[in-house]
Amino acid sequence: MSAAPKVEALNPLFDKRLINAFVDGVLKTLKTIANTEATPGKPFIEPQFVLKGEIAGMVGMVAPPLKGTLLISYGKDSIFHILENMLGEKHTEINGEVSDAVGEMTNMIYGSAKTTLNQLGYNFEMAIPTVISGKFNITHADKGATLVIPFNLANNSTFYVEITVQ
Amino acid sequence: MFPNTTKFLVVDDFATMRKIIKKVLTELGYTNVEEADDGKTALPMIQAAHDAGKPYEFIISDWNMPGMQGIDLLKACKADPRFKNTPFMLVTAESEQKHILEAAKAGVSDYVVKPFNSQTLKGKMERVYAKHYPNAQPKAS
Structure with missing residues (x-):
């Protein structure tokens, strides 16, 4: 077996493999546990946090x-659509059950991406996710920008994967 | 394969994952399923069920949990002669070699990497059954 590839010194947000690992993690997770197809849109860089949706x-x-x-933000339309496909449950408001599902999906998406990335030479550690809802703002301690990847669902809703790396 | 009356304990800190596992088990015909939200809650339940003469016959536990991790619950079960032969499957978001080796060393029956569907879990359960009951006759399909 050859040595693990060296992680490029440039900002990891420009490492296409990192973006692909998260895109694949999202697609695989949604397809497997919720039988839901998502279509990734064009990624963009955001210099400052902008609130997207009601829960993340x-x-x-x-x-x-x-x-x-890693922040995964959902509007009500997108998270309720995923939950209906995943558990057969119809939700009309953000509550504890919705938060729990968002946490578990974050866990699975990160776990999936992390496995791919660590095989490429990164060394990401496992962590327990936090769920935030309502009107929130995130201030990153560093000056790094955020890479945002939108994902579109069949009901014309969108959710967003946001990655900030220092 | 395990009979439909098999008593399961599903351990996960996320209610969603417990629901998903329960849903998958129901799809596979298993309805005797109880839940615990981490290893610390699960261990006394495993002990109490055994003492009551209705032991769990299959434990499915998440790895990454606050309180008591799945790997520690597995080790606690393996260290107790009453539960050391109970089939124990770890569910994990990790598919890395070092974790797989650690779980194998601790005596896990098998592990399943999240996300998974009912077919994946069924395949894993069949492997666990063959491992725990090597002399059982395979069911004709």
Whole structure:
């Protein structure tokens, strides 16, 4: 077996493999547990946090010397659509059950992406996600930008994967 | 394969994952399923069920949980002669070699990587059954 590939010194947000790992993690998770097809849109860079939706799963990503945040934000339309497909449950409001599902999906998506990335030479550690809802703002301690990947669902709703790396 | 009356304990800190596993087990014909939200809650339940003469016959536990992790619950079960032969499957978001080796070393029956569907879980359960009951006759399909 050859040595693990060296992680490029440039900002990991420009590493296409990192973006693909998260895109694949999202698609695989939704397809497997919720029989839901999502279509990734064009990724873009956001210099400052902008609120997208009403609920989000967040996980701190640590891969020394890298540190970052994964945030997956959903509007009601997108999360209720996923939950109906996943558990057969119809939700009309954000409650504890919806939060729990967002947390578990964040866990699975990060776990899936992390496995791929670590095979590529990164060294991401596992972490327990946090769920935030309502009107929130996120201020990153560093000056790094955020990569945003939109995902579109069959009911014309969108959710967003946001990756910030220091 | 395990009979439909098999008593399951599903351990996960996320209610959603417990629901998903329960749904998958129901799809496979298993309805005797109880839940615990982490290892710390599960261990006394496993002990009490055994003492009551209705032991769990299959434990499915998440790995990454606050309180008591799945790997520690597995080790606690394996260290107790009453539960060391109970089939124990770990559910994990990790598919990395070091975790797989740690679980195998601790005596896990099998592990399943999230996300998974009913066919994947069924395949894993068949492997666990063959491992725990090597002399059982395979059911004709």
